[in-house]
Every structure is written in structure tokens, then in C-alpha cells.
Amino acid sequence: MDPYSEYCLQASRRQFFGTSGLRLGTTAMATLALPRPPASESPPQVHPPLPGFPHFPAKAKAVIYLHMNGGPSQLDLWDYKPALRQHFNADLPDSIRRGQRITTMTSGQSRLPVAPSMFQFQRAGQCGTWVSELLPHTAGCVDDLALIRSVHTNAINHDPACTFVTTGSEVPGKPSLGSWLSYGLGSDSNNLPAFVVLTPRWSSKQAAQALFSRMWSSGFLPSRFTGVALRSVGDPVLYIENPHGVDAESRRAMLDSLNQLNQLTRQKFADPETTTRIAQYEMAFRMQSSVPDLVDLSGETRQTLDLYGPAVQQPGSFAASALLARRMVERGVRVIQILHRGWDQHGSLPSEIRHQCSDVDQPSAALLQDLKQRGLLDSTLVVWGGEFGRTVYSQGTLTAVNYGRDHHPRNFCMWMAGGGIRGGTVFGATDDFSYNIAENPCHVNDLNATIMHCMGIDHARFSFRYQGLDQRLTGVEEQHVVSEILA
Numbered sequence: 343m344d345p346y347s348e349y350c351l352q353a354s355r356r357q358f359f360g361t362s363g364l365r366l367g368t369t370a371m372a373t374l375a376l377p378r379p380p381a382s383e384s385p386p387q388v389h390p391p392l393p394g395f396p397h398f399p400a401k402a403k404a405v406i407y408l409h410m411n412g413g414p415s416q417l418d419l420w421d422y423k424p425a426l427r428q429h430f431n432a433d434l435p436d437s438i439r440r441g442q443r444i445t446t447m448t449s450g451q452s453r454l455p456v457a458p459s460m461f462q463f464q465r466a467g468q469c470g471t472w473v474s475e476l477l478p479h480t481a482g483c484v485d486d487l488a489l490i491r492s493v494h495t496n497a498i499n500h501d502p503a504c505t506f507v508t509t510g511s512e513v514p515g516k517p518s519l520g521s522w523l524s525y526g527l528g529s530d531s532n533n534l535p536a537f538v539v540l541t542p543r544w545s546s547k548q549a550a551q552a553l554f555s556r557m558w559s560s561g562f563l564p565s566r567f568t569g570v571a572l573r574s575v576g577d578p579v580l581y582i583e584n585p586h587g588v589d590a591e592s593r594r595a596m597l598d599s600l601n602q603l604n605q606l607t608r609q610k611f612a613d614p615e616t617t618t619r620i621a622q623y624e625m626a627f628r629m630q631s632s633v634p635d636l637v638d639l640s641g642e643t644r645q646t647l648d649l650y651g652p653a654v655q656q657p658g659s660f661a662a663s664a665l666l667a668r669r670m671v672e673r674g675v676r677v678i679q680i681l682h683r684g685w686d687q688h689g690s691l692p693s694e695i696r697h698q699c700s701d702v703d704q705p706s707a708a709l710l711q712d713l714k715q716r717g718l719l720d721s722t723l724v725v726w727g728g729e730f731g732r733t734v735y736s737q738g739t740l741t742a743v744n745y746g747r748d749h750h751p752r753n754f755c756m757w758m759a760g761g762g763i764r765g766g767t768v769f770g771a772t773d774d775f776s777y778n779i780a781e782n783p784c785h786v787n788d789l790n791a792t793i794m795h796c797m798g799i800d801h802a803r804f805s806f807r808y809q810g811l812d813q814r815l816t817g818v819e820e821q822h823v824v825s826e827i828l829a
Contacts, residue, residue, distance in 0.1 A: 385532065387528060387530075387532065388529070388531075388532040389524065389528035389529035389530075389531070389532075389536045389676070390528045391526065391527045391528040392525070392526050392527075392528075395526045395527055395528075395798075395799070396526075396527060396797065396798025396799055397798060397799055397800045397803060397804075398798055398800070399798060400761075400762075400796070400797050400798025400799075401720075401721075401723075401761040401762030401796050401798075401829065402721055402722060402723035402760060402761025402762050402796045402797050403530075403676075403721045403722070403761070403797075404671045404675065404676055404677070404678070404721065404722045404723070404761075405519075405520075405523065405676070405677045405678070405722070405723045405724075405725065405793065405797065406667045406671065406678045406679075406680070406709070406722060406723070406724045406725070407519070407520070407677070407678070407679045407680070407725045408664075408680050408682070408702070408706060408724065408725065408726040408727075409504075409507070409508070409557075409679060409680065409681045409682065409727070409728065409729075410682055410685050410698075410702070410726070410727060410728040411500075411504065411550070411551060411553065411681050411682060411683045411684075411685060411728065411729070412500070412548075412550065412551055412683060412684060412685030412686035412687070412728065412729075413500070413503075413685055413686060413728045413729055413730045413731060413732060413749060413750075413754070414685045414695075414698070414727075414728045414731075414732075414754075414755075415459075415687065415691060415695060415731065415732035415747050416491070416731040416732065416753070416754045416755040416776060417458075417459050417731075417732065417734060417747070417776050418459045418461055418474055418476065418691070418695055418732075419473075419474045419476060419477060419695075419699075419755065420472075420473065420474065420489060420491065420755040420757075421491055421753075421755055421772055421776045422463040422472035422474075423458070423459070423734075423774060423775070423776055424463075425774055426456060426458035426459070426734070426774070426775065427458045429456040429458070429775075430456060430457075430458055430742075431455045431456065431457075431740055432455065432456050433453050433454060433455065433456070434454040434455075434456055434734065434735045434775065434777075435775075438773065438775050438777050438778065439454070439777070440778070442752065443498065444498075444733070444748065445498055445499065445748055445749050447688060447737060447748055447749075448733070448735070448737050448748045451737075454733075454735035454736075455735055455736050455740045456734055456735055456736075456775070457734065457735060457736035457740050457745040457747070459474070460692055460742070460743060460745075461474050461475050461476055461692075462474075462475045463475070464481075466481035466482070466484045467481070467482075467483075467484040467485040467766060468485055468766065469484055469485055469765075469766030469767070469768075471484040471487070471489055471766070471768055476695065476696065476699040476703070477699060477703045478703065479703045479704040479706070479707035479708070480703050480706055480707045482707060483707050483710045483711065483759070484765075484766065485765050485766045486710055486714070486719070486759045486760075486765040486766070487757045487758070487759045487763075487765055487766070487767075488757060488758050488759065488763045488764060488765065488766075488767045488768075488769065488827035489755060489756075489757045489767070489768045489769070490755065490756050490757065490758070490769045490770055490784050490789070490824070490827065491753070491755050491768065491769070491770040491771055491772060492753055492769065492770025492771065492772065492779045492781065492782050492783050492784050493727065493753065493754050493755065493756050493770075493784050493785075493786065493789060494751060494752055494753055494754070494779060494783055494784070494785060494786070495507065495729065495730050495751045495754075495785075495786045496512060496751065496786075497512050497729070497730070497751060498730070498749050498751050499749065500551045500686065500729065500749075501551075501552075501554065503729035503730050503749075503751065504551070504553075504554070504557055504729045505554075505556055505557065506729070506786055507727075507728075507729045507786050508556075508557040508558070508679075509556065509557070509559075509561065509815070510786070510787050510790055510814075510815045510816055510817055511817060514556050515556070515561050515562065516561045516562070516813070516815075517559065517560050517561035517562065517563045517567070517806075517815070518556070518557060518558050518559055518560070518561070518569065519677075519790060519793065519815060520537040520539075520558055520569050520676075520677035520679055521537060521558070521559065521560040521561065521563055521567040521568060521569065522563070522794075522804070522815045523537070523676055523677050523794075523797060523799075524536035524537040524567050524676050524677055525560070525563050525564070525567045525806075526799060526804060527676055527797060527798075527799070528676070529674055529675060529676040530674030530676075531670075531673050531674030531675050531676075532674075533629065533631070533632035533673070534629065534632050534633075534636065534670065534673055534674070534675050535569070535570040535629075535675070536567070536675065536676045536677065537558070537567065537568070537569040537570065537675075537676060537677045537679075538569065538570055538571075538572060538670055538675055538677070538678050538679070539558045539569040539570065539571040539572070539678075539679045539680075539681070540571075540572055540574065540663040540666065540667070540678070540679070540680045540681070541553060541571065541574055541680075541681050541683075542574050542658055542659055542660040542662070542663040542680065542681075542682055542701075543574060543658050543659060543660075544660075544682055544683045544684035544697075544698065544701055545684070545697035545698065545700060545701050546684030546685070546687070546694045546695075546697045546698050547694065547697070548684055548686060548687060548688075548689075548690075548694050549686075550683035550684045550686065551683065551686055553681055553683065555568075555571075557679075557681070558571065558679060562806065562808040562809075562813065563806060569677070569679060572633075572666075574657070574658030574663075575657070575658050578633055578636075578637055632673070636666065636669055636670065636673065637657075637666065639654070639655075639662075639665065642665070646665075646712065647665075649708040649711060649712060650662075650664060650665050650704065650705050650708040650709075650712075651704040651705060651708070653701075653705070654705070659701070660680070660682050660701045660702050660705050661701075661704070661705040661708075663680045663705075664680065664705040664706065664708065664709040665705075665708075665709075665712075666678075667680060667709065668709060668712050668713060668716075668718070671713070671718055671722050672716075672718070682698075682701065682702055684697075684698055685698055685728055687732070687746060687747060688737050688738070688746045688747070688748060689737065689738050689746035690744060690746065691732075691744075691745055691746050691747055692743065692744060692745070693744075706726060709724065710724060710759055710760075713760065719759070719760045719761070720760065720761055721760075721761050722760045722761055723758065723759075723760045723761045723762060723763065723793065723796050723797070724758065724759045724760045725756065725757075725758050725789075725793065726756060726757050726758075727754070727755065727756025727757065728754065728756075730749055730750060730751040730754055731749075731750040731751070731752075731753055731754025731755070731776075732747030732748065732749070732750050732754075733747050733748040733749070733750045733777075734747075734750075734775045734776050734777055735747075735748075750777070752777060752778055752779070753770075753772050753776065753777070753778065753779050756789065758792075758793075758827065761796055762795070762796030762828055762829055763796065763827055763828065763829060764827055764828060764829040767826070767827050769782055769784065769824060769826050769827050770782040770783065770784055782826070784824055785821065787815075787816040787817055787819075787821045788821050788822050788823070788824055789824070790815055790816055790821070791816050791821045791822065791823050791824075792823050792824045792827070792828075794815070794816075795823045795828070796828075801814060801815060801816045801821065801823075802814070802816075
């Protein structure tokens with residue numbers, strides 16, 4: 343028997359109220375003694391980082407990843423090979439091909455005729471990097487770029503190659519780069535998702551490859567870290583407006599009641615998807631006010647709009663997406679991924695690649711300049727590239743003014759700029775046919791390790807336990823940060 347409990351049970355009403363004043367006073371004094379947060383303290387972070395992240399001081403706080411889906415031709419854009427003109431229509435030497443596999447789209451051809459680029463190149467910037475005439479605006483920014491000419495991948499077809507470059511693995515079901523970063527680092531924005539995906543229109547007449555949500559999926563990470571895809575046509579988010587007759591206060595009251603029910607479900611079943619559902623409802627409510635403001639470009643100056651080109655006024659264009667990416671960085675979004683389709687040029691490459699470069703050249707350069715003049719480029723990492731390159735030999739009929747190119751995973755070009763990157767550099771080199779790497783190979787996961795390094799993450803220490811393994815974005819094989827391109 344507890345004497346105090348027995349005393350409380352036997353106490354009269356008069357005795358209880360006679361001593362309660364002293365008890366309440368003591369409680370009040372104890373409350374006043376507690377430390378109080380300053381009046382200006384910011385609200386709690388909706389997307390907090392993991393404990394201990396970043397691993398070291400980061401050079402970049404945000405990533406804008408410009409993915410050219412379909413595989414841009416490195417021979418026609420970045421990998422200048424003037425000596426190839428001497429080999430026009432000659433068979434690709436066996437000493438260059440080395441028995442390497444090629445796709446079934448050209449393996450049945452009787453010959454593999456060499457197709458030099460028909461486009462002119464010139465040195466640009468103080469660094470003197472060779473750039474195709476197709477990219478005149480980007481050429482003006484080469485002193486801010488680190489061009490990697492020796493990227494290589496394992497996959498030879500689009501779906502596994504796109505899965506590889508965005509998730510670090512050809513096997514579906516792994517988290518994307520954006521999901522890893524938002525999981526580890528969170529986001530500074532409380533009103534927008536940590537990871538946003540844009541899929542703009544394209545101008546090429548070629549049939550474009552399908553985009554699969556696995557390219558921005560969270561895989562085995564909690565599903566709240568999946569990228570949120572904004573629509574390129576119509577409302578950026580479906581049902582962003584409240585139904586007629588429902589105001590914000592009513593919506594808030596409904597969500598509060600719904601969250602109470604979801605909290606009971608979470609306590610009962612401990613299902614992490616319930617936590618995701620609660621977070622998604624809350625973010626959807628916040629986005630009702632933040633997204634309309636985000637996509638409203640009326641506050642941008644004429645000078646800024648002209649920088650991105652006339653297409654910036656067309657919702658769903660690459661130019662509009664690039665400007666939205668800058669606006670999201672300003673609002674604290676951690677990762678923005680823009681996927682531009684139509685680069686799979688097996689035929690009619692000279693005409694089709696002109697359309698594609700017209701879409702992305704000026705907006706890509708404008709994005710760099712816009713970030714730079716606002717003081718944001720030093721803290722924003724911009725990445726540009728596809729899932730693989732194109733062959734030096736022509737697919738189908740070759741003429742002096744027309745050719746096509748097949749998939750080529752052995753080497754291709756990508757560039758990086760901004761936070762943590764040393765501009766005006768070129769890393770890696772290829773042979774005379776742009777078919778094999780001659781110097782400094784850079785695997786796709788070396789590139790991913792470098793992106794993580796710029797964001798303050800040691801890729802080897804960043805893992806998630808799944809199916810009995812410590813899973814990493816960069817896989818189980820040893821990968822290296824490309825230190826030669828770092829500032």
C-alpha cells in the first residue's frame with residue numbers, strides 16, 4: 343500500500359482546494375523558469391536533414407539537373423574531331439570497334455560508315471574549349487563550365503541507361519539521385535517539395551522515349567522523398583484550387599480532422615506510408631498558395647525574360663522550366679530535375695538536333711547567367727547531359743548532309759557548373775573516332791559521387807539498409823569523386 347495514494351483518496355474536497363493554490367503557484371513558477379524561444383524563431387523545418395548531414399561543409403546547397411533524354415550526340419556538340427573528315431564514308435576500323443557490342447538497330451547493316459559531324463566548331467571563352475555552332479549561347483558560358491568528355495555507362499538501351507544515370511543502377515526500384523539528396527539533406531522550403539521534376543515539351547519530330555517515374559522515384563526510401571512532377575500543360579498540379587464553396591479555413595479544418603484519424607492509424611499499425619500520407623496532405627495544402635506564386639512570371643523583369651528567350655512566355659517550354667528552376671532555388675527547393683526529350687536521333691540527325699539545341703541552348707546559358715548575377719551560382723550545382731552518347735558511324739544511309747547515329751555507351755559528354763565546380767576545365771579525352779576513352783574515364787557513378795561531394799556528402803558513408811544490404815546511390819563498386827574538376 344502506498345501511503346501517499348491512500349492519503350489522496352481519503353482527502354476531503356475542502357482539503358484539496360485548500361492546498362491547490364500553492365500547487366498551482368509552484369507549477370507557474372516552474373513554467374516561468376523554463377527557457378523560452380526568441381520571438382523571431384522560425385517555424386520548424388518541414389524537410390529537416392538527417393542527423394549529422396551534411397558530412398562536411400557543402401559548396402552547393404541545391405542541384406538543377408538538366409537531363410537530355412535520348413542521348414545527345416557528343417560528336418556534334420562537344421567532342422571536336424576534325425580529322426574524321428578524312429574518313430568520310432570509310433568503314434569503322436576493327437581496331438577501333440574492338441568487337442564491342444552494338445545495338446540490333448545497326449548490327450544488321452552490311453557496313454558501319456564513318457559520319458563526321460557536318461557542324462563547325464570554334465574555341466570559346468578564355469579557356470578555349472571547343473564548342474559546336476549549335477550551342478552559341480552555351481559557348482558564352484564555357485568559362486563557368488567543367489566539361490567531362492569521358493563519361494561512360496553500362497547500358498546500351500534507353501530505359502536501363504536512363505535508370506542508371508538517375509538512380510545509379512540499371513535495376514529498377516532504386517532511389518533516384520534527387521530522392522537520396524532530399525532524404526539526406528532535406529530542404530529549406532516549407533511550402534514546396536524538396537525534390538521537383540519538370541518535363542517540358544520538345545521540338546524534334548522524332549518519336550521520343552517514354553519517361554518512367556522510376557527516374558524520380560524514392561525506391562526503397564520512404565515514399566515522401568519521391569520527386570513531385572509538375573505538369574507542363576494546364577495547372578502545374580491537378581486540383582490545386584479548392585472546389586467551389588470550400589475556403590482555406592474549411593480545408594484546414596478538414597485536414598486537421600483527417601490528420602487526427604491518420605495519427606490514430608499510425609499509432610495502431612506503425613505503417614510508414616501513413617506518415618507519408620500525412621506529410622503529403624500537409625504539403626498539398628501549402629502548395630495551394632506557393633505553386634500559383636511560383637509559376638506566376640509577371641513579376642520578372644523584361645531583361646530577365648529576354649535573357650531566356652521568347653519561348654519563356656510559353657508554359658511547358660524548356661525556357662519556362664529553366665526560369666522556374668531558378669525561382670525554386672530562390673524558394674529553398676533542394677533538387678530540380680528537368681527532363682527534355684527528343685534526342686534519340688537515329689536518322690535525320692542534322693535537322694533534328696538543330697531543333698533540340700534551339701530548345702535548350704539559350705535557356706541553359708540564361709539559367710547560368712541568371713543564377714550568377716543573383717549570387718546563386720556559387721551555391722547551386724547545374725548538371726547537363728544525357729544517358730549515353732551516339733556512334734561515329736551512320737545508322738542508315740549516309741550522305742554529306744544527312745546521317746543518323748546509334749546508341750553509344752562507351753563515351754559521351756556532360757558538363758557541370760556552379761557550386762564546387764572549377765569553371766573553364768575539360769576532363770577526359772577520347773580516341774580519334776570518339777569511340778573509346780583515351781584519358782581519364784568517368785563512370786556515371788563517379789559523376790554521382792562528385793555531385794554528392796559538392797553537396798557536402800561522402801557517398802561511401804551515405805547508405806540505407808534494405809534487403810540485408812547497406813544500399814548506396816553509387817553502388818557496391820568503388821567509385822571516385824572527380825577531384826580534377828572541383829574548385
